[in-house]
Amino acid sequence: MKVLGIMGSSRRDGNTNDLLDVALKGAADAGAQVEKIVLADYRINHIADCKVCRQRGKCVNEDDLPTVIDKLLEADVHIWASPVYWYTVSGLVKVLLDRFFCYIAWHPEVRFSERMKGKGAAVIAVQEEQDPDRARHLLGCFQWSFEFLEQEFLGFVLGPGGSRGTALKDEETVKRAYELGRKAADFARSRK
Numbered sequence: 001m002k003v004l005g006i007m008g009s010s011r012r013d014g015n016t017n018d019l020l021d022v023a024l025k026g027a028a029d030a031g032a033q034v035e036k037i038v039l040a041d042y043r044i045n046h047i048a049d050c051k052v053c054r055q056r057g058k059c060v061n062e063d064d065l066p067t068v069i070d071k072l073l074e075a076d077v078h079i080w081a082s083p084v085y086w087y088t089v090s091g092l093v094k095v096l097l098d099r100f101f102c103y104i105a106w107h108p109e110v111r112f113s114e115r116m117k118g119k120g121a122a123v124i125a126v127q128e129e130q131d132p133d134r135a136r137h138l139l140g141c142f143q144w145s146f147e148f149l150e151q152e153f154l155g156f157v158l159g160p161g162g163s164r165g166t167a168l169k170d171e172e173t174v175k176r177a178y179e180l181g182r183k184a185a186d187f188a189r190s191r192k
């Protein structure tokens with residue numbers, strides 16, 4: 001029963017990372033095995049959409065994507081964490097989501113779509129602006145993607161961002177992130 005946190009901020013010690021750590025603590029306290037990947041630590045190239053893989057059975061991109069895909073496929077629940085950048089997900093997150101296409105369209109041996117199906121998926125985001133509605137495209141991007149992948153959406157926590165440490169000062173947000181982590185663990189347990 002494994003919960004994977006996907007940290008999609010460029011700042012390793014920013015608010016996104018802080019809230020993801022809180023959620024992963026909630027998941028660990030509820031008995032899950034947890035792991036966090038920091039997307040900035042991996043080299044994931046932009047999608048070429050060249051479909052060369054269909055001819056030669058191998059991607060033109062030689063990068064860290066297969067390692068990240070393995071981690072996603074191992075986990076029962078994904079907790080995506082992204083800052084709101086330009087009213088949507090960060091580039092780090094978007095590049096990874098785009099590259100899912102390589103596994104949806106090809107690599108039959110990995111059975112990506114079949115194995116992603118039914119996993120739990122939760123979202124944590126932070127933004128500097130006050131109006132929560134300004135995060136709607138970020139949330140929509142994730143929710144439609146989870147629906148496409150036939151994953152179970154477990155919830156969304158939006159916290160305050162800006163300078164480092166801002167989100168952790170907001171008790172209600174911290175509580176909600178922790179509870180989301182616990183919920184992720186409960187869902188992971190229910191899949192066994």
Ligand SMILES: Cc1cc2nc3c(=O)[nH]c(=O)nc-3n(C[C@H](O)[C@H](O)[C@H](O)COP(=O)(O)O)c2cc1C
Pocket residue numbers: 009010011014015016017083084085086087088126127128129130134160161162163164
């Ligand atoms: C490239 C960039 C784009 C941003 N766009 C938005 C935005 O559209 N709306 C918003 O409320 N905040 C925006 N912000 C502010 C970030 O969401 C905020 O600083 C957040 O705390 C960053 O996440 P971090 O603390 O994990 O680094 C942006 C920041 C950057 C660097």
